[in-house]
Amino acid sequence: MAKLEVTVAGIKLRNPLILASGILGITSGLMVRVERAGAGGIVTKTITKKPREGYDNPVFLELDVGYINAMGLPNPGADYFAEELRKLENFHIPIIASIGGSTPEEFTYVANKLKIPLVKGFEINASCPHVSKHGVEILSDRKLLSEIVSSVKSVSNNSPVFVKLSAMINDVVKLGEIALESGADGLVAINTIRAMAIDIWAKKPVLSNIYGGLSGPAVKYVAQRVIYELYNVFPDKPLIGVGGIEKWQDVVEFILAGASAVQLGSVIAKKGLTVFNEIIRGVKMYMEQEGFRNIEEMRGLAHRT
Numbered sequence: 064m065a066k067l068e069v070t071v072a073g074i075k076l077r078n079p080l081i082l083a084s085g086i087l088g089i090t091s092g093l094m095v096r097v098e099r100a101g102a103g104g105i106v107t108k109t110i111t112k113k114p115r116e117g118y119d120n121p122v123f124l125e126l127d128v129g130y131i132n133a134m135g136l137p138n139p140g141a142d143y144f145a146e147e148l149r150k151l152e153n154f155h156i157p158i159i160a161s162i163g164g165s166t167p168e169e170f171t172y173v174a175n176k177l178k179i180p181l182v183k184g185f186e187i188n189a190s191c192p193h194v195s196k197h198g199v200e201i202l203s204d205r206k207l208l209s210e211i212v213s214s215v216k217s218v219s220n221n222s223p224v225f226v227k228l229s230a231m232i233n234d235v236v237k238l239g240e241i242a243l244e245s246g247a248d249g250l251v252a253i254n255t256i257r258a259m260a261i262d263i264w265a266k267k268p269v270l271s272n273i274y275g276g277l278s279g280p281a282v283k284y285v286a287q288r289v290i291y292e293l294y295n296v297f298p299d300k301p302l303i304g305v306g307g308i309e310k311w312q313d314v315v316e317f318i319l320a321g322a323s324a325v326q327l328g329s330v331i332a333k334k335g336l337t338v339f340n341e342i343i344r345g346v347k348m349y350m351e352q353e354g355f356r357n358i359e360e361m362r363g364l365a366h367r368t
């Protein structure tokens with residue numbers, strides 16, 4: 064019997080499918096729906112110290128190959144969100160809190176507020192492509208990245224800390240190394256990739272913010288490449304793959320490339336929450352057909368050739 068349970072940096076998941084940050088992980092009611100739909104875990108919307116309103120509409124654009132969004136990290140702020148999480152009762156899947164900010168102090172403020180029993184780990188969002196000083200600028204400043212990671216780790220009460228990376232930075236493996244050396248327990252790749260779209264009738268950019276982040280199938284092969292590169296260098300570290308996953312075959316590909324687990328984002332907007340069970344069934348069928356007893360046996364196998 065193929066087992067889908069995985070343990071990622073000490074966090075036990077009933078299956079390797081985690082809800083990606085920014086997709087439904089913003090209210091307790093939605094998180095309950097995600098748990099019931101079969102997810103192995105949840106990453107919350109990125110939470111900042113102060114509430115953020117986000118950008119004006121339009122903030123979201125559907126493409127043939129995915130989406131471009133520039134929400135602007137709207138969220139209710141750490142104090143409010145901690146109360147929202149406390150409303151969850153009889154909740155059994157692990158929550159990973161995604162935290163954002165631009166200074167180590169802002170990050171540790173949020174981490175301290177969200178240190179509640181249901182939160183089993185933290186994901187540092189160091190890779191938002193469209194909010195000034197809250198994303199890829201952090202990855203571009205190696206000293207700042209290192210300070211943020213070590214300060215979040217120092218207040219995390221030994222909960223695992225993940226750093227979410229961007230494919231927009233050339234030497235993503237080096238940044239992964241800095242994150243791990245600074246105390247991160249694992250890496251998540253990738254966030255959306257900076258993009259834009261033009262409205263030919265209005266003759267101007269579609270999004271109010273001009274630039275947004277590209278997600279969905281358009282980024283899948285980039286995300287897979289990053290996971291493959293990271294596994295090459297850090298085969299023993301927890302790596303979580305995210306980007307364009309829509310079907311069970313995509314999940315198998317990411318695991319063979321080296322992912323310990325994966326996250327689903329845009330596909331939820333396209334197919335709804337039933338996609339969790341649909342993918343789980345497919346992965347299980349594949350594992351049984353191929354004789355894999357567990358996810359760990361499959362992990363990284365694409366590197367043997």
Ligand SMILES: Cc1cc2nc3c(=O)[nH]c(=O)nc-3n(C[C@H](O)[C@H](O)[C@H](O)COP(=O)(O)O)c2cc1C
Nearest residue numbers: 083084085109132188253254278279306307328329
């Ligand atoms: C509408 C939307 C909002 C997002 N918000 C966040 C966010 O708050 N924090 C974050 O780290 N990533 C955020 N992301 C990025 C996703 O978590 C994910 O890394 C990216 O979309 C690639 O995965 P996908 O192709 O499965 O969507 C967002 C993505 C979308 C589409």
